[in-house]
Amino acid sequence: MEEGKLGRVCVTGGTGFIGSWIIKRLLEDGYTVNTTVRSDPERKKDVSYLTNLPGASQKLQFFNADLSNPESFSAAIEGCIGIFHTATPIDFEENEPEEIVTKRTIDGALGILKACLNSKTVKRVVYTSSASAVCWQSKEEEVMDESYWSDVNILRALKPFAWSYAVSKTLAEKAVLEFGEQHGLDVVTLIPTFVLGPFICPKLPGSVYSSLSLLFGDKNPLTASRTHVVHVDDVARAHIFLLEHPNPKGRYNCSQGVVTVEEIAEIFSTKYPEFQIPSLEEVKKIKGPKLPHLTSKKLMDAGFEFKYGLEEMFDDGIQCCKEKGFL
DSSP states (O other), rough: OOTOOOOOEEEETTHHHHHHHHHHHHHHHTTTEEEEOOOTTTTTTTOHHHHHHHHHHEEEEEEEETTGGGGHHHHHHHSSSEEOOOOOOOOTTOSOOOOHHHHHHHHHHHHHHHHHHHHHHOEEEEEEGGGGTTOOSSSSSSSSSOOOOOHHHHHHHOTTTHHHHHHHHHHHHHHHHHHHHHTTTTTEEEEEEESOOOOOOSSOOOOHHHTTTTTTTSSSSSSSSSEEEHHHHHHHHHHHHHHHHHSSEEEEOOOEEEEEEEEEEEHHHHHHHTOOOHHHHHHHOOOOOOOOEEOOHHHHHHTTTOOOOOOHHHHHHHHHHTTHHHO
């Protein structure tokens, strides 16, 4: 396997929405990439969307690994200078108890960090957290920076949609930062908000569906009355920015801004009149949490620039859904 000019890095969860886009970006930038996929003895999983990426035949290598067996990541991490840990158990239907999901998330993340320590080559780990690890508070805040942590007791008491995921992401992020401090491993975390835009994975990402749910005829979208949003390419670029930054510290919010469901409906009805959009009166009846703006000042002060505005996020997502036959 040819080494890229910038070295070898590993992306866990490379078949996912964010992971696959990070791989795309890394290959474009000249990195050699290892990525992990769950064991697939019958080869039923199609990864051609990754193997067909420009540069993949020379610079992308697949490894079998599973968060239930953290040691399985060692081979993929060996020889890497940086790790992007995007893999995480997602169980929005709550098929498993929260304690099991949380334990697997934390054990998997810490097992990967131990493999990074043992490798002797890993210089930095960028952990993909979630806005759900920040915004669940006892009182509503308009704006939140990285100093806020979700209150897991509130999540466990109220049990909002995807609450067990939010608990697992909050406690796992705390655990990886603590492990980094204790063991002298350079660990930073990126906190994306609602990720929108195009996708190369074959499955329609949940956040893209939710953001476009008015176009899909869903009168009760999962989106809140106000949602914090970011383009997938900005998320991928932010991950790589944190890997390459000389001295990043701690947590970084990654959000381009906030949008209300009324603003989404207005964009759709103006730019996509071929779709049957609910009237503004109907849209105004949609009730849901008013999510805070997760300010990305720290990330921008470090030198990162967001490339994509609100309309581009929706345009890119809609165009991709059309091309893939979802719309």
